[in-house]
Amino acid sequence: MIVRPGTERLVAPRTPTGIEGFDRLVQGGFPRGSVNLIAGPAGSGKTLFAIQFAHNGATLFDEPAAYLALEESRDSVDRVMAGFGMDLKGLEEAGKFFLIDLGAIRAGSSRDGVAVGLRDLEDFLRSCIASTQIRRLVVDSVSAIALHYRSPADLREEMFAxxxxxxxxxVTSLLITEAPEGGRLTRFGVEQFLADSFLHLALEDVKGELRRTLTVRKMRFTKHDTGKHPVHVTREGLVVSEERVT
Ligand SMILES: Nc1ncnc2c1ncn2[C@@H]1O[C@H](COP(=O)(O)OP(=O)(O)OP(=O)(O)O)[C@@H](O)[C@H]1O
Ligand SMILES: [Mg+2]
Incomplete structure (x- = not known):
């Protein structure tokens, strides 16, 4: 356990994810207003983690959320939500959850026919934030956009901005990026330096069974846990186990 009695007041304000077992690893949640990155290979649980972060914000913490489905389709995010009993339609009607796909962003872009870039996303978000009450944002994924940059230096500069x-x-944001299995930690090798925190999900083969794990590799302004923890998918969604694996 991280927070020792008497030290709580030293902790910057938090944005709890509400994901069972996670917040205790990071002094109660993401630093409020921070930019967080989650990376992992296909099927490791990135989308599910991000959906729960956004949905819990909207339903438990009075923090409406926008979920930008760029690589995932709106339909697939909707299906995952339905699989866990989340009421997307009701939340959208109440103005608490906005599930937005690439088509909507492209329609707002002035650069007709050109791939959507980070600046288009910025323009879109500026008006989205001005016209809604969102406090949480998910971008699933930034790898989808980053692919269009000519060089790592261009990407780094645009990502920095x-x-x-x-x-x-x-707004407290969570960006998703791919992590190639067994290779680099993130798809482009620059994303983790620019974010305030970096969570790594892994899928490992243990005696013929796939095991999911989560490691908090970095979180600015936070005395965070550094262990590798098993992650289970339950009927309620992802649960991060207290035990550590080696
Ligand atoms: N309703 C469900 N019940 C149980 N397990 C589920 C359910 N929905 C998803 N899963 C598990 O979660 C995994 C997918 O997780 P998720 O879509 O979050 O991965 P991802 O890291 O976003 O993958 P990708 O890179 O392909 O987008 C599935 O492979 C499945 O094992
Ligand atoms: Mg996904």
């Missing part, structure tokens, strides 16, 4: 923009909005 984008993360600064996100921090300035005051």
């Amino acid at each position: 984008f993360t600064r923009f996100l921090r300035d909005t005051g």
Whole structure:
């Protein structure tokens, strides 16, 4: 356990994810207004983690959320939510959850026919944040957009500007990026340096069974746990186990 009695007041304000077993690893949640990154291979649980972060915000913490489905389709996010009994339609009607796909962002882009870039996303989000009450944001995924940049230097510069923009909005964001299995920690090798926190999900083969794990690799302003923890998918969604694996 991280927070020792008497030290709580030193902790910056938190945005709890509400994901069972996770918040205790990071002094109660993400730092409020921070830019967080989650990486992992296909099927490791990135989308599910992000959906729960956004949905719990809307339903438990009075923090409406926008979920940008860029690589995932709106339909697939909707289906995952329905599989866990989340009422997307009701939340959308109440203005608490906005599930937005690439088509909507492209329609707002001035650069007709050109792939959507981080600047288009910034323009879109600026008006989205101005016209809604969102306090949480998910981008699933930034790898989808980053693919269009010519060089890692271009990407790094644009990502830097984008993360600064996100921090300035005051919204707590969670960006998803792919992690190639057994290779680099993130798809482009730059994302983790620009975010305030970096969570890594892994899928490992243990005696012929796949095991999911989560490690908090970095979280600025936070005395965080550094262990690798098993993650289970239950009827309520992802649950991070207290035990550590080696
Ligand atoms: N309703 C459900 N019940 C049980 N397990 C589920 C359910 N929905 C998803 N899962 C599990 O979660 C996994 C998918 O997790 P998720 O879609 O979050 O992964 P991801 O990291 O986003 O993958 P990708 O990179 O392909 O987008 C599935 O492979 C499945 O094992
Ligand atoms: Mg996904």
